[in-house]
Amino acid sequence: MVKAKVFVLEKQFEGLPKEGDLRLVEEELPPIKNGEFLVEALYLSVDPYMRAYIPLNKFGEPVIGSQVGKIIESKNPKYPVGQHVVGYFGWRTHTISNGTSTIFDSKPSLVPKFGDLPLSLALGVLGMPGNTAYFGFLEICTPQAGEVVVVSSAAGAVGSHVGQIAKIKGCKVIGITGSDEKGKFLVDELGFDHFINYKTADLDKALDELAPEKIDCYFDNVGGEISSTILRHMNNYGRISVCGAISGYNNETEVKVTTIQRPMISFNLTMEGFIFSRWADRWTEGVQQNLKWIKAGKLKHPESVTEGFENMPKAFIDMLKGANIGKAIVKV
Ligand SMILES: NC(=O)C1=CN([C@@H]2O[C@H](COP(=O)(O)OP(=O)(O)OC[C@H]3O[C@@H](n4cnc5c(N)ncnc54)[C@H](OP(=O)(O)O)[C@@H]3O)[C@@H](O)[C@H]2O)C=CC1
Numbered sequence: 001m002v003k004a005k006v007f008v009l010e011k012q013f014e015g016l017p018k019e020g021d022l023r024l025v026e027e028e029l030p031p032i033k034n035g036e037f038l039v040e041a042l043y044l045s046v047d048p049y050m051r052a053y054i055p056l057n058k059f060g061e062p063v064i065g066s067q068v069g070k071i072i073e074s075k076n077p078k079y080p081v082g083q084h085v086v087g088y089f090g091w092r093t094h095t096i097s098n099g100t101s102t103i104f105d106s107k108p109s110l111v112p113k114f115g116d117l118p119l120s121l122a123l124g125v126l127g128m129p130g131n132t133a134y135f136g137f138l139e140i141c142t143p144q145a146g147e148v149v150v151v152s153s154a155a156g157a158v159g160s161h162v163g164q165i166a167k168i169k170g171c172k173v174i175g176i177t178g179s180d181e182k183g184k185f186l187v188d189e190l191g192f193d194h195f196i197n198y199k200t201a202d203l204d205k206a207l208d209e210l211a212p213e214k215i216d217c218y219f220d221n222v223g224g225e226i227s228s229t230i231l232r233h234m235n236n237y238g239r240i241s242v243c244g245a246i247s248g249y250n251n252e253t254e255v256k257v258t259t260i261q262r263p264m265i266s267f268n269l270t271m272e273g274f275i276f277s278r279w280a281d282r283w284t285e286g287v288q289q290n291l292k293w294i295k296a297g298k299l300k301h302p303e304s305v306t307e308g309f310e311n312m313p314k315a316f317i318d319m320l321k322g323a324n325i326g327k328a329i330v331k332v
């Protein structure tokens with residue numbers, strides 16, 4: 001008999017989540033049936049969408065989320081024992097799956113061969129955040145060499161990746177982030193041209209100084225006042241990829257963007273939102289290109305790893321507070 005440890009929703013979040021909003025329970029799993037397989041978690045992901053989508057999570061149900069695990073029993077030939085799999089199984093150490101999708105139209109998928117790279121990358125640069133950066137930036141912003149690119153939440157999983165792709169494409173890149181330490185990392189380690197600490201700098205003034213030629217592409221991870229300000233610095237025919245709105249995820253009401261119409265009209269802007277699963281049919285293309293860039297030494301993949309399944313709530317809250325550089329991961 002396998003016992004799973006599972007974090008379930010105890011209390012709806014109000015503002016920044018608290019560890020007590022989640023409860024750790026044990027679940028005895030039944031024997032697997034034909035068509036099913038049993039997965040043991042190795043790495044779990046903590047992501048901003050878990051905060052944004054928590055109103056959809058039922059009380060007593062596992063918190064939504066993805067993981068990389070090892071298949072330890074199987075009665076499904078598509079998911080053989082010993083293989084590693086990525087799935088949206090929720091915050092749990094052991095899961096019985098029948099291979100169907102539970103969220104985002106994403107079925108559990110076998111982890112492709114990454115060589116000697118860590119399996120955790122399947123939750124980051126070689127997984128959902130990686131393809132969010134790859135497709136969400138290249139398809140919507142269509143960056144050209146010599147253009148100016150601004151990315152918010154620039155030191156996080158998606159933002160740090162977008163900035164590096166922008167450098168590969170020959171752009172000037174400015175990252176907006178929440179600390180000087182993170183900003184210096186972007187410039188010194190990832191090759192960004194400049195950073196702006198949105199907590200201490202006057203963003204308007206800093207953009208005047210760092211982007212006098214104006215911004216051609218804005219990859220928006222945060223929304224709110226940061227994005228309103230950036231919009232006022234866009235170039236004619238600028239493109240804005242709306243990826244996330246984390247500045248409002250802890251708010252009771254939706255975050256307000258105070259300035260859209262005037263800059264949209266005056267600068268002939270194009271703004272487009274997306275969910276990563278839009279490019280599900282091109283998934284392998286994104287993973288393979290990101291893998292090639294890693295192997296060529298052009299794409300770094302920082303991670304902030306928290307040890308221990310019991311520390312999932314802490315890792316999640318720390319990520320929302322900005323403690324992570326790169327992808328926030330929990331190692332079981
Ligand atoms: N559309 C899609 O398909 C997808 C969208 N997303 C979205 O992309 C964004 C980035 O996700 P991801 O890379 O996984 O997460 P990150 O790794 O960027 O982690 C979240 C970061 O958000 C920043 N942050 C927290 N609160 C605020 C705030 N009030 N204002 C500005 N920044 C804040 C923090 O960094 P700092 O120190 O800079 O404050 C924190 O480190 C999120 O908005 C997410 O919802 C992600 C995946 C898919």
Ligand SMILES: C/C=C/C(C)=O
Pocket residue numbers: 048049052104243244245275276
């Ligand atoms: C799939 C992720 C969505 C957001 C908004 O983070």
